[in-house]
Amino acid sequence: MNRERIIAIVAQARAGQATDEELQELADALDRDADGSVTSAMEESLQQGRQQIALPGREKADRMLADILETGQVLEDPGEEAETPAVIAPLKPGWKRYGRAVAAAAAILLLAGATYFLLRQSPRPEEAPVAGTNPLAPAAEGLPAGKKAVLTLANGATVMLDEQHNDTITRQGNTSIVKKEDGRLAYQPGNAAATGLALRNKVSTPRGGQYQVDLADGSRVWLNAASSLLFPVDFSGHERVVELDGEAYFEVAPDNSRPFMVKAGQTTVQVLGTHFSVSAYSDETLQKTTLLEGKIKVLAGNTGYQLQPGQQVVFDKIRAGSKLVPQANTEEAVAWKNGYFQFSGADATVLLREISRWYNIEVVFNGIPAGYELSGKIDRSIRLSSIVTALREGGVHCTLEDNRLIVNK
Known part of the structure; x- marks a missing residue:
């Protein structure tokens, strides 16, 4: 496949006119791209395309394509556009050797206007539909998840947050519990001294829901689907302790005098102020703690770690052991939040x-x-x-x- 043909197919794809056969032809060429010439030609075609009049909605996709070809990953959110079909591209085992070629394959799907999803597998025979079944009833x-959660107050009363108006929900001790205009839940301490009562609330997201909570100390928590966070209404003690079941991303407000602790399954995380993610679903074998900013101490089982940004601790519940991942994929760890x-x-x-x-x-x-x-x-x-x-x-x-x-x- 010569350079001119590659450039022509990419141009066709950008215009929304490439056929499935042409895209497959380009994918096959990438599979044989040992010297990077195909990827290079795709980059050249993209540069040529940018000098022409872009189709509506192509500008952001082109920037994403440039990121993929240059770095091997998407660095920019495509933004709010019409839904595009997800595509799974079967990759042959040899593609593992060519990181940029795999990224360029994702770029092909992006050029075709598709959310990309690459599947590495052995070739399998085509499956015929089962008689009498509809694969897409x-x-x-x-529909994807939305902002849905249940707030359980200290007295056991529950509030369906997605049905609650944007206003003050209630007051516990000296803390007002408010649902903000953007839907997040905020705990706002009053001017009076803390009551000293150990009042704790719980926010639980159902399957198909997610939610954001601002704690009384200024820390912010994003809860993924099927997760719950148990926390004090106000942090009046010498430490700030919360309990997580499921997955959450934390941006902890700095406070050197009161360490922030997250208890999640067999993992305990201690911080002073930082950004990190914890995944501890009960139905998953692995529990993961990933640090994005600052420093944290992690106790995974009986082993302690002190993490630097970009590192991850993985605890295996079946083997009852843990390991440190020195260069973790932090983008993947918080992809759900984004x-x-x-x-x-x-x-x-x-x-x-x-x-x-x-x-x-x-x-x-x-x-x-x-x-x-x-x-x-x-x-x-x-x-x-x-x-x-x-x-x-x-x-x-x-x-x-x-x-x-x-x-x-």
């Missing part, structure tokens, strides 16, 4: 459980799809039906029936 279109599913060589079952929590569906495994390694990035705002279609086209044998995603080996 209309009743199971599947509106994406993102995986690098992840087991298919991990992604499917994440999908089940986000879309509030049940995943039924009739045989684990062994040997599937997933890499890619999907906008979490698209409908479940788009993701299921992409999974099937990529070789994952699954059907969507009512509120269940059935996966067959």
